[in-house]
Amino acid sequence: MDEPLLTVSDLSVTYGPRDAVRAVTEVSLEVHAGETVGLVGESGCGKSTLARALLGLERSSGEIRLRGEVLTSRRTQEQARGMAIVFQDPYASLNPRMSVRAVLSELLRVHRLRPRDQIDARVRELVNVVGLPQRTLEVRPAALSGGQRQRVAIARALALEPAVLIADEPTTALDVSVQAVILELFAKLSAELGLATVLITHNLGVVAAVCDRVAVMYLGRIIEQAPTEQLFGGPLHPYTRRLLEAVPRLEGDRHARLEALPGDPPDPSMIPSGCAFHPRCALATANCARERPLLTVDGLPLVGVSSEAGAHSVACHLAGYQERT
Ligand SMILES: Nc1ncnc2c1ncn2[C@@H]1O[C@H](COP(=O)(O)OP(=O)(O)O)[C@@H](O)[C@H]1O
Ligand code: SF4
Ligand SMILES: [Mg+2]
Structure with missing residues (x-):
């Protein structure tokens, strides 16, 4: 092995x-x-x-x-x-004032995970990987169901590769x-x-x-x-x-x-x-x-x-x- x-x-x-x-x-x-x-x-x-x-x-x-x-x-x-972690409560770990797009984009920018011109494509890819529709990107956490929010938390963990x-x-x-x-x-x-x-x-x-x-x-x-x-x-x-x-x-x-x-x-x-x-x-x-x-x-x-x-x-x-x- x-x-x-x-x-x-x-x-x-x-x-x-x-x-x-x-x-x-x-x-x-x-x-x-x-x-x-x-x-x-x-x-x-x-x-x-x-x-x-x-x-x-x-x-x-x-x-x-x-x-x-x-x-x-x-x-x-x-x-x-x-190593990335996903916690029990996605409410506690997501900024309520930021859209899903903003949450993920900021993460990619802060950690310099993608050049600026590739951030948008990577954000779209991430929500796709966790099975969320693209329209989720414009939404804030409060408007999502618990399951959708946990998918966002998973996307955020995966963003770190x-x-x-x-x-x-x-x-x-x-x-x-x-x-x-x-x-x-x-x-x-x-x-x-x-x-x-x-x-x-x-x-x-x-x-x-x-x-x-x-x-x-x-x-x-x-x-x-x-x-x-x-x-x-x-x-x-x-x-x-x-x-x-x-x-x-x-x-x-x-x-x-x-x-x-x-x-x-x-x-x-x-x-x-x-x-x-x-x-x-x-x-x-x-x-x-x-x-x-x-x-x-x-x-x-x-x-x-x-x-x-x-x-x-x-x-x-x-x-x-x-x-x-
Ligand atoms: N910061 C801490 N100070 C003292 N005891 C703690 C602390 N964190 C956890 N414990 C104790 O360690 C044990 C294991 O806790 P934890 O890892 O949270 O268990 P689990 O996640 O399996 O429910 C528990 O008895 C808990 O009370
Ligand atoms: S107490 Fe029970 S579990 Fe522990 S060693 Fe003895 S038989 Fe096994
Ligand atoms: Mg525990």
Whole structure:
């Protein structure tokens, strides 16, 4: 396989005095050109923190490489443009006084992405790529629907010509009927433009439909990662199983959402010993409270980053034995 566009190794982010809040811990992830990786997990598990760390907006330890090049916290303008993000709420990120044409033109001008005489053509191309009619250009954000506004936000992200596109719950603020359409657009753009896309979403139905690979987070760590079909067809981690059980008729349901699970919500300032999931896990043994399970592939410790050759990695002492329990 080609070298990944994005390689994350052992990325950790902590907050507060004495690093008391461990929001993201030792996350490793690879995303290749044209690939869409879904990132799922309950609210508070560290998804947005991870996204911000990738963009260089959080102080983090570990390593982030873009096209093989190590990124430090001081990124050059070109490195910074290499990753773009689309947020949940397109209202908050679009200037209400500017037409769509003005928003996109200004961006291209400020970043010197096109010579002056080519800006107009590029703006028209961008709205076309995200599936908006040309007349949208003359309109201000308030006159657009939520879905259209999110398309403008995507066009703005694409204007930067990023290698990596990160979408942090980009459809949470939208009507259920347009959520799937927008998420599908991310996957389509990723494949067509050869982007490495990280899609953070609660919408498990769409994850199943559009993501190539899925990483499941629990209390800051990736605890299972696999090609989408393998993850949905044979989840190995008890937490992943619970998430999927909480979505009864996932198949064919493009609106299936990830609901909060019963039990105390996990708190990253008080991460349980051993396997962090053990207080909520029906299969937990005494050993689970003592020893943290490492990520393994086919029962063997995972070496390096976890996406190689469609590997299915999981961090659970009992993964693989569960069919018998
Ligand atoms: N600036 C911050 N200071 C302290 N704690 C934070 C900060 N940002 C996020 N956290 C905590 O880190 C954890 C992960 O948050 P977040 O990444 O937003 O989760 P998610 O996006 O998965 O819902 C949460 O417990 C949150 O309260
Ligand atoms: S390691 Fe133990 S507590 Fe953790 S998920 Fe596996 S069985 Fe449950
Ligand atoms: Mg979030």
